[in-house]
Amino acid sequence: KMKTKKQPETAAALKRTVEALMDRGAIVRNLENLGDRTLPYKISAHSQRHSRGGYFLVDFYAPATAVESIMEHLSRDIDVIRPNVVKHPLTQEVKECEGIVPVPLEEKLYSTKKRK
Amino acid sequence: MAALVAVCGDLGRKKLTHCVKAALCLTDPGTHAVLWRSCSQYKHVAGNEDLPLLSQFISPFTGCIYGRHITGLCGKKQKEITKAIKRAQIMGFMPVTYKDAAYLKDPKVCNIKYRE
Numbered sequence: 001k002m003k004t005k006k007q008p009e010t011a012a013a014l015k016r017t018v019e020a021l022m023d024r025g026a027i028v029r030n031l032e033n034l035g036d037r038t039l040p041y042k043i044s045a046h047s048q049r050h051s052r053g054g055y056f057l058v059d060f061y062a063p064a065t066a067v068e069s070i071m072e073h074l075s076r077d078i079d080v081i082r083p084n085v086v087k088h089p090l091t092q093e094v095k096e097c098e099g100i101v102p103v104p105l106e107e108k109l110y111s112t113k114k115r116k
Numbered sequence: 117m118a119a120l121v122a123v124c125g126d127l128g129r130k131k132l133t134h135c136v137k138a139a140l141c142l143t144d145p146g147t148h149a150v151l152w153r154s155c156s157q158y159k160h161v162a163g164n165e166d167l168p169l170l171s172q173f174i175s176p177f178t179g180c181i182y183g184r185h186i187t188g189l190c191g192k193k194q195k196e197i198t199k200a201i202k203r204a205q206i207m208g209f210m211p212v213t214y215k216d217a218a219y220l221k222d223p224k225v226c227n228i229k230y231r232e
Contacts, residue, residue, distance in 0.1 A: 040209070040210055040211035040216070041208075041212060041213070043208060053208075055209075082207065084207045086203070095192075100190045
């Protein structure tokens with residue numbers, strides 16, 4: 001996910017980014033625009049202070065070794081305010097949570113460590 | 117010795133009922149538009165779309181994340197929520213020092229009482 005400065009060259013910046021991703025062997029699945037909004041806090045990047053930005057979400061498959069080079073490339077891009085690469089949340093398995101299990105406190109009263 | 121054990125046994129029972137009550141209260145589903153899924157039948161904390169859910173666990177005045185004794189979540193879910201909040205804040209989706217104005221009217225999920 002990355003944030004881009006709102007300018008007419010947004011499309012060019014996006015194209016650059018996607019091409020850079022594909023150069024590093026990433027297979028882009030989907031590109032979503034999460035809208036332009038005022039940032040939750042002012043962000044300083046590349047010697048400029050930004051208060052509005054466009055949010056873009058790029059779904060891609062990539063080898064884990066390419067993450068570093070992708071991040072480095074995105075941090076050099078002036079149009080990208082805050083680059084972020086995260087694992088896809090839906091690929092992680094969902095574990096069942098049983099809630100807070102009541103623990104019998106009588107057992108914890110005295111320590112069960114072996115004393116000489 | 118016997119008296120001590122009896123007293124501690126009583127305390128243990130009180131704590132057990134408190135824990136069980138907490139788990140029961142958590143299973144009540146919220147009736148408002150913003151859904152809050154309880155700790156026991158919780159699915160994975162989503163990527164970055166669930167800002168209303170995450171904003172329910174921070175203070176509206178300072179933006180600090182509530183602790184386990186206030187939210188009443190179990191260990192795993194508290195950790196997941198905290199990590200998701202921190203991730204959203206650093207990525208620039210969620211404000212850090214305050215609660216987003218759109219989510220101020222959400223149903224109260226945490227066990228906190230504000231000064232009128």
